[in-house]
Amino acid sequence: MAKEAKHSLKSRSSKPTERPPNQRMVLRVRTIEGNKRLASLSSSSINNEETTVKKAKTKQKKKNKSKNFDAKKPKKPPTAFFYFLEDFRKEFQKQNPGVKSMRDIGKACGEKWKTMTYEEKVQYYDIATEKRAEFDRATAEYIKRKESGEDEETEDDDSEFDE
DNA sequence: ACGATGATTGTTCGC
DNA sequence: GCGAACAATCATCGT
Numbered sequence: 001m002a003k004e005a006k007h008s009l010k011s012r013s014s015k016p017t018e019r020p021p022n023q024r025m026v027l028r029v030r031t032i033e034g035n036k037r038l039a040s041l042s043s044s045s046i047n048n049e050e051t052t053v054k055k056a057k058t059k060q061k062k063k064n065k066s067k068n069f070d071a072k073k074p075k076k077p078p079t080a081f082f083y084f085l086e087d088f089r090k091e092f093q094k095q096n097p098g099v100k101s102m103r104d105i106g107k108a109c110g111e112k113w114k115t116m117t118y119e120e121k122v123q124y125y126d127i128a129t130e131k132r133a134e135f136d137r138a139t140a141e142y143i144k145r146k147e148s149g150e151d152e153e154t155e156d157d158d159s160e161f162d163e
Numbered sequence: 164a165c166g167a168t169g170a171t172t173g174t175t176c177g178c
Numbered sequence: 179g180c181g182a183a184c185a186a187t188c189a190t191c192g193t
Binding site for chain 1: 169170171172173174175
């Protein structure tokens with residue numbers, strides 16, 4: 001009974017769409033990723049390789065996988081869009097069995113996302129916000145632990161018998 | 164076979 | 179304020 005009528009705002013259909021998605025919820029916590037990026041930026045800053053600014057349109061993704069199992073490092077929580085995607089994906093695949101993958105879905109999802117009203121999206125925003133709060137705490141705790149002394153390292157290698 | 168990428172938007176942070 | 183980057187996910191391409 002605690003979670004009913006989350007939005008007390010009555011949909012008056014006045015202007016539900018025009019609403020800033022981000023309410024400027026500034027997280028005071030220094031995100032680890034930010035730090036990482038800073039290092040990267042510094043390196044790039046020093047070296048001006050290309051005089052002509054080569055702007056990479058979409059270049060996300062990095063090759064960090066099995067190398068470092070970041071069980072301690074809280075990754076960025078998925079945004080509202082991602083939560084919507086998760087739900088949308090299932091339905092999309094159900095309606096379109098045999099569809100390739102996210103890329104196709106992503107396009108359809110993005111299109112629909114824009115058509116969604118604020119009230120519809122606010123639900124996902126809410127989730128994302130809570131997630132961010134948790135992420136915030138996780139980050140703070142991570143830093144705290146790190147400062148405290150991260151020495152929890154039990155390297156269990158099977159073959160330590162014979163070398 | 165594995166690695167990297169591509170596509171979607173949102174959020175975050177530095178300058 | 180903007181730009182650059184990264185969050186999940188999976189098919190597909192590349193080596």
